[in-house]
Amino acid sequence: MKSMQPKPVVRQSIENRAADSLREFILSGRVRPGTRLTEIALADQIGVARATLRTGLHRLAGEGIVVQIPYTGWQVTELTETDVWELWTLRAGLESLAARLAAQSGDAPSRAAVARAYEALLAACAKERLKQVNACDFALHRSIVEAAGHARLAGQYRLVEQQVRLFIATSNTCVAEGMDDIVAQHRAVAEAVLSGDAEAAARQAWHHNESEGMRLVAWLRRKAGH
Template identity: 45%
Template sequence: MALKKIQKHSAEKLAADAIREYILGGQIAPGARLTEIHLAERFSLSRATIRGAMQRMVQEGLLVLVPYVGWEVMSITSHDAWELYTLRQSLEALAARLASERIDEKGKATLKAAYQKLVEASAARNLKDVSAADFKLHRAIIELSGHTRLAHQYQLIEQQISLYIFWSDFMPSHESVYQVVLEHHGPIVEAILAGNSETAARLAAEHNIDAGLKLVHHLEQLEAERAKAA
């Protein structure tokens, strides 16, 4: 009996991973409906397993269960973006502070490697790779904080922000973005490596405020355009 329970939970986790990738990979738009039958057929799993996985996605903030309607991918609003980025600002400032206070040689190597990936992606002028390297660098700082609960909360927020950016086409396409992304992240990395906790926290907060305000403004423009067209 215990073995069957473990198998069931494992299947739900695998289904949750598949649905998460399906959403974050941009294969379905925010606000779109999802049905248990469709996903069960797509992933060759039972509806009960899919239902459990979708409930996990609700907890992560990627899906919502609308009464009398069904499951929907979370929709994008400027207010949602504001909430996420202000919370992310607090978490990343704390993570940068803690990382700078406890970083060792192994941690420094990890952080340098993550930043180097961002440098290489910027040099290659590949926006998709820059975005991926950007998120991985932030994750590295979170992990270096040594704060498990902080890392868990950040993961939930990061997934939602990733979806927001993908579907709002927020990443700029002009050439200066490749230099700007390094100018924003380089000083944060340097402060952490130097063990300067106050500077690291301040720079991390400022970076998130700047990025957050830009995304909120972009979404406000999209909302105004939709309202005008309605």
């Protein structure tokens, strides 16, 4: 009877809590790319010592979310057209590998998770709720990567995903071109993974991310040409 017991205390250092709080804040898009963040202000805002906050910031710098400017401050990462190309090609490469591994050796529970994530995406598209579609889109990608059963791959993918989130939250773009397009692109990947077709899964995962990345790069170019 779990409900008869008090909930276990979650142990997490203040340093890690600070990093998590900062990450959430920055990935929310509420602070613009290039914004200077100072340790004194942030430490005051989240209620920890400055040195504790530094640990968090160093961690986010390692994740590519902030950039350290020595003796000056920290900046929220700005993502250029080249950065977008890099993120989407890297995401394509990592996901392609994950889809291949998931198709080859994903176990029944992880396959079920992929199937559920795909169904959730379909349902969100049917309701045409863009925010929910976006969340389900990420969740499907993630479920495929988790289905690969490869911790390092999942860890590296998470770093890329965070930067993809940062870009989407701060760039005022809509990644997809329509609900039908979203469904079609993800169907090919999901079906290949679920049917165990490793080659097709790898190819479709690559293609989906690559084409999305090229679309975004083109969007950035048009935007820059105003």
